[in-house]
Amino acid sequence: MERNLMKGNEALAEAAIRAGCKCFFGYPITPQTELSAYMSKRMHKAGGVFLQAESEISAINMVLGASSTGVRAMTSSSSPGISLKSEGISYLAGSDLPAVIINVQRGGPGLGGIQPSQADYWQATKALGHGDFHLLVFAPASVQEMVDMVVKAFDSADKYRMPAMILADGLLGQMMEPVSFPEINADVHDKSSWAANGHGNKRNHHIINSLYLKPDELENSVTDRFARYELIKENETDAELYLTDDCDILLCAYGATARVVKSAVNSAREVGIKAGMFRPKTLWPFPVKELNKACASAKCLLDVEMSMGQMIDDIKLAINCSKPVHFFGRTGGVIPTPAEILGEIKKIGGAV
Amino acid sequence: MTTEILLAGFGGQGVLFAGKILAYCGLMDGKELSWLPSYGPEMRGGTANCSVCISDKPIGSPLVLEPDILIAMNQPSFDKFVNSVKSGGKIFIDSTLIESKCERKDVEAYYIPSSQLADENGLKGGSNMILLGKLIKETGLFSKETVKKAVEKAVPPTKAKLIENNIKAIGIGMEN
Numbered sequence: 001m002e003r004n005l006m007k008g009n010e011a012l013a014e015a016a017i018r019a020g021c022k023c024f025f026g027y028p029i030t031p032q033t034e035l036s037a038y039m040s041k042r043m044h045k046a047g048g049v050f051l052q053a054e055s056e057i058s059a060i061n062m063v064l065g066a067s068s069t070g071v072r073a074m075t076s077s078s079s080p081g082i083s084l085k086s087e088g089i090s091y092l093a094g095s096d097l098p099a100v101i102i103n104v105q106r107g108g109p110g111l112g113g114i115q116p117s118q119a120d121y122w123q124a125t126k127a128l129g130h131g132d133f134h135l136l137v138f139a140p141a142s143v144q145e146m147v148d149m150v151v152k153a154f155d156s157a158d159k160y161r162m163p164a165m166i167l168a169d170g171l172l173g174q175m176m177e178p179v180s181f182p183e184i185n186a187d188v189h190d191k192s193s194w195a196a197n198g199h200g201n202k203r204n205h206h207i208i209n210s211l212y213l214k215p216d217e218l219e220n221s222v223t224d225r226f227a228r229y230e231l232i233k234e235n236e237t238d239a240e241l242y243l244t245d246d247c248d249i250l251l252c253a254y255g256a257t258a259r260v261v262k263s264a265v266n267s268a269r270e271v272g273i274k275a276g277m278f279r280p281k282t283l284w285p286f287p288v289k290e291l292n293k294a295c296a297s298a299k300c301l302l303d304v305e306m307s308m309g310q311m312i313d314d315i316k317l318a319i320n321c322s323k324p325v326h327f328f329g330r331t332g333g334v335i336p337t338p339a340e341i342l343g344e345i346k347k348i349g350g351a352v
Numbered sequence: 353m354t355t356e357i358l359l360a361g362f363g364g365q366g367v368l369f370a371g372k373i374l375a376y377c378g379l380m381d382g383k384e385l386s387w388l389p390s391y392g393p394e395m396r397g398g399t400a401n402c403s404v405c406i407s408d409k410p411i412g413s414p415l416v417l418e419p420d421i422l423i424a425m426n427q428p429s430f431d432k433f434v435n436s437v438k439s440g441g442k443i444f445i446d447s448t449l450i451e452s453k454c455e456r457k458d459v460e461a462y463y464i465p466s467s468q469l470a471d472e473n474g475l476k477g478g479s480n481m482i483l484l485g486k487l488i489k490e491t492g493l494f495s496k497e498t499v500k501k502a503v504e505k506a507v508p509p510t511k512a513k514l515i516e517n518n519i520k521a522i523g524i525g526m527e528n
Contacts, residue, residue: 005379175414176387263412
C-alpha cells in the first residue's frame with residue numbers, strides 16, 4: 001500500500017472525507033488549524049460542504065443540524081474551543097444524533113498554551129456537557145491511527161446513534177509520519193427511521209429533540225440510552241498490550257505519551273526491569289477487562305500522562321485499587337522524556 | 353538504530369523544508385520516520401526548529417532533545433543547541449551567519465559558508481539545501497538518487513520549477 005507523508009491533522013481530515021463525511025463546520029485554533037484548512041481545500045471537490053462558522057458554538061450547532069438530516073458531519077477544535085462546544089455536544093447526545101468531534105488538545109485551563117497536552121481527559125470521558133451522557137472517545141497514538149480511528153468513529157457513532165470524539169493532541173496533529181489510506185468501506189446505516197430529511201407527506205414527520213418536560217419520559221429516554229451504553233462497554237473497548245505477559249511494573253499511557261512510554265519500557269527491559277505497557281485506544285468505554293489482563297503479573301502500575309493525573313482515576317476503578325498505582329506527569333505543554341520516565345520506573349522498581 | 357536530526361534557524365530559512373526532504377528520503381527508502389516542527393510564537397524572529405527521526409524500527413517520541421546531527425543556520429540556534437548534540441555527533445554550520453566555532457572536542461563540526469555559496473550561485477534561499485547536501489555527503493544517510501526522488505516528491509507540482517534549483521544546491525553542498 002502506498003505510504004504518504006502527512007501531518008496528523010491533514011491525514012485525519014482526508015480519512016474523514018473518505019469515510020463519507022459530507023459536512024465539516026469549523027473555526028480556527030492552534031494546533032488544529034491544518035485540519036480545517038485541509039477540509040477547506042478538499043471538501044467541495046469531494047462533493048461536500050465546508051463552512052467556517054463565526055464561532056465554535058455555531059459550528060457544533062451546524063453539526064447538529066446536518067446530522068439531523070442523516071448525513072455524516074464533523075467539527076474539530078482544540079481544548080478551549082471544545083469547552084465552547086460542550087452545550088451543543090450535550091444536545092447531540094440528548095437528541096441521539098451521531099457526529100464526530102475532534103479535539104487536538106493543548107495546555108489549559110483557560111486559554112492555556114498551544115503546546116501538546118492531555119489535560120482534557122476528564123472533560124472527554126466524564127463531562128463533555130451537562131446531563132447524564134457519554135461520548136465514544138478514541139485515543140490515537142500515531143498518524144496512521146488518526147486515519148483508522150476517524151473511520152471507526154463515524155461507523156460507531158452511526159451504529160449507536162451518539163456523538164464520538166477523537167481525543168488527539170498537538171504533537172499528533174503537527175507531526176508527519178508515513179500513513180496509508182486503506183480501502184475504506186464505510187458502513188452504511190439506514191437512518192430512514194429517524195432522519196429529518198424531507199418526506200413529501202409520504203410518512204409521518206420525524207422529530208429531533210432533546211426536551212422532555214415530563215420527568216418520567218425524560219427518565220425513560222436516559223435509561224434507554226444507558227442500556228445502549230452497557231452494550232458499548234461490553235463490545236467496543238480496545239487497547240494495546242505491550243510486553244505485559246511477565247511484567248513486574250505496568251505502565252499505563254494513551255495517545256502521544258504512550259509513544260514516549262514505549263521507548264522507556266524498552267530501555268527498562270534493556271537494564272533488566274520487567275516493564276510492560278497498557279495503552280487504551282478507547283478512553284470511553286475504558287478497557288477494564290484488557291487492563292486487568294495486562295496487570296495480572298504486575299506488582300504495581302505507573303500511569304504517565306501529559307496532565308496532573310486524570311486517567312489514573314479510571315485505572316484505579318478498573319482494578320478496584322487492588323494494586324498500587326503510581327503517577328508521573330508533565331503538564332502545561334511539556335512533553336515527558338523517555339529518560340525521566342525511565343527514572344520513575346527505576347525509582348518505583350526499587351520499591352517493589 | 354535511530355538517527356535523530358535537529359534542524360534550526362530563523363523562520364523563513366527553510367528549516368522545516370530541509371527537514372521535510374530528509375523525511376521524504378526516509379519514506380523513499382522504506383524507513384520508519386517522523387517529522388515534528390516547532391510551532392508557536394518562537395517562529396517569528398527567533399529560532400524555528402524541526403525534529404526528524406529516521407529508523408528501522410517504529411519511532412517512539414518524535415521530539416529530538418539530543419540530536420545525532422544538528423544543522424544550525426543562525427547564531428541563536430547554534431548557541432541554543434550546540435551542547436545538546438550527542439557525543440560523537442555531527443554539526444553542520446552556516447559559517448556565513450555563525451561566527452562562533454564549536455569548542456566541543458567530542459563532536460564533528462563542519463563549517464560551510466552556505467549563505468554565501470547560495471548567493472554566489474544565484475540560488476537565493478538555497479542555504480538550507482547546501483547544508484543538507486553536506487550532511488548527506490558526510491553521514492551517508494541516503495544516496496544521491498534517494499535525495500533527488502525526495503526533492504521531486506516534496507516540492508508541490510505548482511512549484512515544479514524549484515526542483516532543479518534545490519537539486520543544484522544540494523549538489524553544491526555535496527562538493528564542498
